[in-house]
Amino acid sequence: MSFSDLAQELTLRKQQSLYRQRSVLASPQQPEVVLDGKPFLAFCSNDYLGLANHPDVVDALQRAANEFGVGGGASHLVNGHSHHHHALEEALAEFTGRPRVLLFSTGYMANLGVVNALLDKRDAVFQDRLNHASLLDAGLLSGARFQRYQHNDVAQLAARLARSDARRKLVVTDGVFSMDGDVAPLPALCHAAQEAQAWVMVDDAHGFGCLGQSGGGVAEHFQLTEEQVPVLVGTLGKGFGTAGAFVAGSEVLIETLIQFARTYIYTTSMPPAVAAATCKSLELLQKESWRREHLNALIERFRAGAQQLGFTLMDSQTPIQPIVVGDADKALKMSEQLKAQGIYISAIRPPTVPAGSARLRVTLSAAHTEAQVDRLLAALESVR
Numbered sequence: 563m564s565f566s567d568l569a570q571e572l573t574l575r576k577q578q579s580l581y582r583q584r585s586v587l588a589s590p591q592q593p594e595v596v597l598d599g600k601p602f603l604a605f606c607s608n609d610y611l612g613l614a615n616h617p618d619v620v621d622a623l624q625r626a627a628n629e630f631g632v633g634g635g636a637s638h639l640v641n642g643h644s645h646h647h648h649a650l651e652e653a654l655a656e657f658t659g660r661p662r663v664l665l666f667s668t669g670y671m672a673n674l675g676v677v678n679a680l681l682d683k684r685d686a687v688f689q690d691r692l693n694h695a696s697l698l699d700a701g702l703l704s705g706a707r708f709q710r711y712q713h714n715d716v717a718q719l720a721a722r723l724a725r726s727d728a729r730r731k732l733v734v735t736d737g738v739f740s741m742d743g744d745v746a747p748l749p750a751l752c753h754a755a756q757e758a759q760a761w762v763m764v765d766d767a768h769g770f771g772c773l774g775q776s777g778g779g780v781a782e783h784f785q786l787t788e789e790q791v792p793v794l795v796g797t798l799g800k801g802f803g804t805a806g807a808f809v810a811g812s813e814v815l816i817e818t819l820i821q822f823a824r825t826y827i828y829t830t831s832m833p834p835a836v837a838a839a840t841c842k843s844l845e846l847l848q849k850e851s852w853r854r855e856h857l858n859a860l861i862e863r864f865r866a867g868a869q870q871l872g873f874t875l876m877d878s879q880t881p882i883q884p885i886v887v888g889d890a891d892k893a894l895k896m897s898e899q900l901k902a903q904g905i906y907i908s909a910i911r912p913p914t915v916p917a918g919s920a921r922l923r924v925t926l927s928a929a930h931t932e933a934q935v936d937r938l939l940a941a942l943e944s945v946r
């Protein structure tokens with residue numbers, strides 16, 4: 563069998579400026595990276611606090627690897643649940659103020675696992691139309707009645723909830739939207755859900771570490787209780803600087819996931835050394851509040867500078883600062899021109915974002931300096 567129709571599809575993608583390509587990174591995750599053999603100042607990492615390459619986190623990983631080896635070796639329910647995993651779950655439960663936490667190997671798997679453990683075809687799932695792909699996939703896979711509401715439109719959500727006679731209703735939203743950087747209106751959204759006796763699931767992949775006094779994300783920012791947000795998901799590959807994900811909630815929720823979440827049951831546990839490294843990064847994330855303060859100052863600096871240059875930004879006070887370009891081809895060209903000046907920013911194009919809203923997705927990190935943000939602004943001025 564030939565792949566000629568696949569090859570045609572690929573050619574079409576190239577013609578539409580939608581072709582995705584990888585670069586090879588030959589340095590740690592930090593502002594100054596080496597990509598495809600060339601040095602760049604990068605503004606596209608999700609390592610928001612600069613912990614991915616922190617010496618204490620690296621040291622914790624090395625020590626645990628010396629003690630426990632590399633591979634998890636088995637799933638959590640066989641004999642892959644090490645004391646490092648267990649200690650991290652307990653530390654995250656305390657951090658989030660929730661009774662229990664369960665680790666997953668990735669955020670994608672956490673989202674698939676949770677929604678599919680909670681819902682089936684008798685149920686309904688309500689999702690913001692800009693939710694992360696893993697949440698949308700999770701809803702579709704569950705077989706539950708799938709309804710999308712307009713971005714952050716709580717009134718539309720409430721109307722849909724009121725019309726539903728499903729057995730279980732689950733409202734699912736990103737905490738901080740991954741491509742726009744804005745924050746979900748959670749107090750109002752939780753109120754609407756409570757009125758309709760629906761559960762709320764928040765994926766705060768981009769909020770943990772960045773928002774809240776001690777980095778507790780949107781739940782801390784809005785002081786949301788477990789009753790308001792019974793299902794709280796965080797990922798560890800972003801603000802925490804490591805890898806994996808967790809779900810925080812009640813005893814009953816976590817036991818339900820252990821029994822029914824297939825992406826938990828049927829996969830190898832994350833390497834125990836990664837769990838040990840995450841315990842260290844959790845400690846730094848909470849303790850070193852200067853990282854959040856510095857990051858917020860950089861966000862202000864970038865926004866003021868980019869707006870002065872006449873760029874269209876989005877309504878975001880988070881490290882995700884998209885510059886809206888519109889046309890996919892133009893976004894790609896701008897990203898190439900910036901690359902020629904040694905600045906690396908990814909162009910985000912449809913279908914990842916809605917048609918006509920291609921953008922340069924600038925992400926800032928506490929590891930950046932003010933001088934580096936100024937260099938970015940100068941480069942942006944030249945490609946304006």
Ligand code: PMP
Binds near residue numbers: 670673768797799
């Ligand atoms: N949720 C959101 C909102 C995300 O942005 C991402 C990662 N891009 C994920 C989930 C998936 O997390 P992971 O990378 O750990 O699979």
